[in-house]
Amino acid sequence: MRRRKRSRGRTLRPWRTLARRERFAAPPWIFLSVETVRLPSGRVIRDYHRIRLPEYAVVVAVTRDGRLILQRQYRHGVGSVSLFLPGGMVEKGEPPLRAARRELEEETGYAASRWRRLGSFVPNSNYGCGRAHLFLARGARRVTAPDSGDLEEMEIVLLRPAQVRSRLRRGGVASLSAAAALAIAFDHMRDGLA
Numbered sequence: 001m002r003r004r005k006r007s008r009g010r011t012l013r014p015w016r017t018l019a020r021r022e023r024f025a026a027p028p029w030i031f032l033s034v035e036t037v038r039l040p041s042g043r044v045i046r047d048y049h050r051i052r053l054p055e056y057a058v059v060v061a062v063t064r065d066g067r068l069i070l071q072r073q074y075r076h077g078v079g080s081v082s083l084f085l086p087g088g089m090v091e092k093g094e095p096p097l098r099a100a101r102r103e104l105e106e107e108t109g110y111a112a113s114r115w116r117r118l119g120s121f122v123p124n125s126n127y128g129c130g131r132a133h134l135f136l137a138r139g140a141r142r143v144t145a146p147d148s149g150d151l152e153e154m155e156i157v158l159l160r161p162a163q164v165r166s167r168l169r170r171g172g173v174a175s176l177s178a179a180a181a182l183a184i185a186f187d188h189m190r191d192g193l194a
Contacts, residue, residue: 013040020050028054028089053130057100058087058177060185061112061137068164068182069108069140073154075174082174083157083167085181088148096120096133104137108156109146112137118184123176134181136188161186 016038024032031052037045061069070083086107090099097115105111118134146156159167164182166172173179 015039018044028092049127051124051127051129053128055090055096055131055133056087056177057090057096057103057133057135058085058181059100059104059135059137060085060118060181061104061108061110061140062189063110063140063158067158067160069104069110070157070159070164071107071154072157078174080174083164083172083178084175085178087177090133097135100133100135100137104140105144107146107148107154109142109144110140111143112141113139116188118181118188121177121180132177132180134177134184136185161189 017035018038019036020033021035022031022033024030033050033052035048035050037048039045063069070085072081072083074081075084086104088099088103088107090096097117100115101111114137116136116138118136120131120133122131123129146154148154164173165186168179168182173182
């Protein structure tokens, strides 16, 4: 039985998926489907689009001397060079923390001794678009050369928190998941929760 959520005395009920037709697939990266859904009112929507993307991990890594590890690179999705955080796809069956540790080392050459989960979020509440698992990694130190094997050319940049906050406010971080991870990490670091 599905649990109903209450909001200000009203019962909110989930939509019911009646049918799903896959329209496009490029595994493991993207799946586009069209669903027929029934709303709680009984109204039927026959063309509700859903986008499935893989789950991914995003890491706010802080070095032993308090600098944050970022990547300066071009990303075709935003069409510009910007600052990004290390991260990448969670492989099928892989725990998100393991993916975060792997991605940090592959993309930056750093490993961290202390990890804190910052939460998991869906980037787009209407269409889905994967799930972002955010982590704060403290005590990061260089252990190897970066070797991401990706298409990206990147520059590893170490910045003080004030520098990152300034760039974040000025639009120097183009990714919503990176901006959210930074904001939550700064909150944890300020409150001594890290």
